[in-house]
Amino acid sequence: MGKIGGIIKEIVTTVLLAFVLALLIRTYVVEARLIPSGSMLPTIQQQDRVLVNKLIYSLNEPQRHDIIVFEAPVSTGKSRDDFIKRVIGLPGETVEIKGGQVYIDGNPLAEDYIMEAPNYNFGPVKVPEDSIFVLGDNRNASYDSHLWDSWLHLDKIKGEAFVRYWPPGRIGRITN
Numbered sequence: 001m002g003k004i005g006g007i008i009k010e011i012v013t014t015v016l017l018a019f020v021l022a023l024l025i026r027t028y029v030v031e032a033r034l035i036p037s038g039s040m041l042p043t044i045q046q047q048d049r050v051l052v053n054k055l056i057y058s059l060n061e062p063q064r065h066d067i068i069v070f071e072a073p074v075s076t077g078k079s080r081d082d083f084i085k086r087v088i089g090l091p092g093e094t095v096e097i098k099g100g101q102v103y104i105d106g107n108p109l110a111e112d113y114i115m116e117a118p119n120y121n122f123g124p125v126k127v128p129e130d131s132i133f134v135l136g137d138n139r140n141a142s143y144d145s146h147l148w149d150s151w152l153h154l155d156k157i158k159g160e161a162f163v164r165y166w167p168p169g170r171i172g173r174i175t176n
Helices: 001-029
Strands: 030-034 049-053 067-071 081-087 094-098 101-104 122-126 131-135 155-166
Touching: 067 131, 081 094, 081 101
Parallel strands: none
Antiparallel strands: 030 049, 049 155, 067 081, 067 155, 081 131, 094 101, 094 122
8 A cells, every 4th residue: 555655645746736836827927818708809809718927017017009907997797807908098198089099198099900990089088197098909899998987007907918829720929
């Protein structure tokens, strides 16, 4: 029983170590996410699966065009209130949407990634120093900063979506 007991102990130890490492990696480093909506079309399709880098914003500030996962600043009534959107306005900037164009500090923002031009007007508003302004790439079908009565505070950001791992035909880096 000594040799078998040693093997069982080694297997249990290995499985427990793997479980703990997986839990630590998922909690602090990278997490897989299923995209439930079409708010990021055409960049990210509904039901795509992406990996989220959870360390990046402990080292860097979010940049314009980053695609981020965050805790929604407003309640949606769902059990999991995490959203995925694109960073548009940075702290201290003025954002305005008019005539189908997004403006940052009065300058038009070049956006070759959106589904279609926004069919609404918004702002101008100044983004507070501790917040950012986000929009979905599917501008006219996205519940995002232009509809919230609240700001997305930097401490609500969970990470940056950086790679799609499903479906197989679309595996690859998510470009900003």
